Amino acid sequence: MLVLCSHLFDATGTHTLLETLIHRWCSHPGVHKALQGVGGGVRFPRESNRLIELPEDYSTLINQASNFLCPRSGGDKSRAPTLCLVCGCLLCSQSYCCQTEVGGEDVGACTAHTFTCGAGMGLFLRVRESQVLFVAGKTKGCFYPPPYLDDYGETDQGLKRGNPLHLCAERYRKIERLWRQHGIAEVIGHAQEANQTLVAIDWQHL
Incomplete structure (x- = not known):
């Protein structure tokens, strides 16, 4: 050599x-x-990763979540079904039934999922609250406006008004760009600096 x-x-x-x-x-x-294109050679440029496709009508997600059963509670319906925007997996969030141990510490389903799906970084949609959840590691997180709007162009976090919600493609693309450009941790940092109550939340239990 x-x-x-x-x-x-x-x-x-x-x-x-x-x-x-x-x-x-x-x-x-x-x-x-x-x-000659024989043998399955690598093709470039490689297509960029994308977040999952979301239905245009939010009621579709609500119906999907209403049929989701907690995998550990003997067939009971989940109180807080949460959708991973990276892989599309539905999780039973904010519930002791689905807590698991990661690094010697009990964490919630969403936090545990981030370590298998996103290397400790997670993007979730809390279906019954119409709220996006960003999680970084076990101790940091924040809530983010969802990509679903009503006919007046407003979000309805918590589904308090009950107006029909429809997917805003532009808002969803913005979330996707944050994820692609590794900007989730920065958003969480800014949110916690601006709102100290976010620091006190036990994000690892979500």
Whole structure:
């Protein structure tokens, strides 16, 4: 290997050696197949990761969540069904029934899910509250305006007004850009600086 490297960087022998290597690589059968599209070669550019597709009508999500059963409570319906926006998994959030141990500490379903789905970073939609939840690790998080609006262009966090809600593609793309550009942690930091009550929330139990 050392001999090969010395030849590669030797001005007197570089031309001949590289020419031989290039000729061998180009004449390899695997290269010919890849250039002809045979054998499932890697294609570039690679498509960027995306968040899951959400239904246009929010009532579709409500119906889906109403049929979601807690996986650990013997068939009872979940009190706080929460949708992972990265993989589409429905979780039983903010409930002791689905707590699990991560790093020697009991954490909620959403926090545990972030370590298997997003390397400790999570984006969730709390369906019954129409509220987006950002989580970073076990101790940091914040709430974020949902991508669903009523006919007046307003959100209805907590579903208190009861107006029909529809997906705002622009708002959802903004959330997706934050996720793609690794901006979730920054949003959480700014939110907790502006609102100290967020710091006191036990995010690990969600």
